Amino acid sequence: xxxxxxxxxxxxxxxxxIWAALGKIADLNHFAYDVHNFxxxxxxxxxxxxxxxxxxxxxxxxxxxxxxxxxxxTMVLGGLLVIFLFAIVSxxxxxxDIACGCFGTKDAGVTGLITLFRDIGFLALAVLGYPWRxxxxxxxxxxIEAESPPL
Numbered sequence: 001x002x003x004x005x006x007x008x009x010x011x012x013x014x015x016x017x018i019w020a021a022l023g024k025i026a027d028l029n030h031f032a033y034d035v036h037n038f039x040x041x042x043x044x045x046x047x048x049x050x051x052x053x054x055x056x057x058x059x060x061x062x063x064x065x066x067x068x069x070x071x072x073x074t075m076v077l078g079g080l081l082v083i084f085l086f087a088i089v090s091x092x093x094x095x096x097d098i099a100c101g102c103f104g105t106k107d108a109g110v111t112g113l114i115t116l117f118r119d120i121g122f123l124a125l126a127v128l129g130y131p132w133r134x135x136x137x138x139x140x141x142x143x144i145e146a147e148s149p150p151l
Contacts, residue, residue: 007067009129010074014064016122017077021058023104028054034101038087039094056080070131078126081119088116 024031032050035041041049056076063073084102091098091111100111102119109115 004131006129006131007070009125010064010067010070010131013077013122013125013129014061014073016125017057017061018065020103021054021061024050024054024101025058026104031101031104034099037096037098037101038091039096040087040090053080064129070129074126074130078123078130081123081126085116085119085123088119092116 028051031054032047035046035050036043057080060073060076060080063069064077088100088111092113096111098111100109100115102115
C-alpha cells in the first residue's frame with residue numbers, strides 16, 4: 001500500500017539507486033575502471049560486473065518507486081549495499097586512494113569514512129523501508145474435527 005510510511009523510505013532508496021544507475025550507465029568505461037581499482041574481482045569479471053550492476057540497480061529502484069514487488073526490490077538493493085559496504089571497508093583497510101564510482105563519474109569523491117557512513121544510512125533506508133509481514137493473530141484457535149469414515 002502506497003500510504004504505508006515505509007513506502008517513503010523505499011521511494012527514497014529507489015530514487016537514489018536510479019540516480020546512481022543512470023550515472024554509471026552514462027559512462028560504463030569509467031565505471032569499469034572504478035570497479036577495477038577496488039581489486040576485488042578477477043579481471044575477466046570486472047567488465048561484465050560493470051555492465052550488469054547498473055541495470056540491476058535501475059530495475060530494483062524502479063520496483064521500489066512503482067511499489068511493484070517491494071520485498072524483492074528492497075532485498076536486492078539491501079544486498080547490494082552490504083556488498084558495497086564490504087568493498088568500502090576493504091578499500092579503507094588496504095588504504096586505497098580510489099574514487100568510489102557510486103554515482104558514476106559525477107561522484108569524484110574518494111572512498112572514505114563519509115562514503116562508508118553514507119552507505120550505512122542507505123542500508124538503514126532499506127531496513128526501515130522493508131515491507132515486513134504483519135503477524136497473523138487468530139482471535140480463537142481453529143479446531144478441526146475429524147469425521148468418522150462412513151461404514
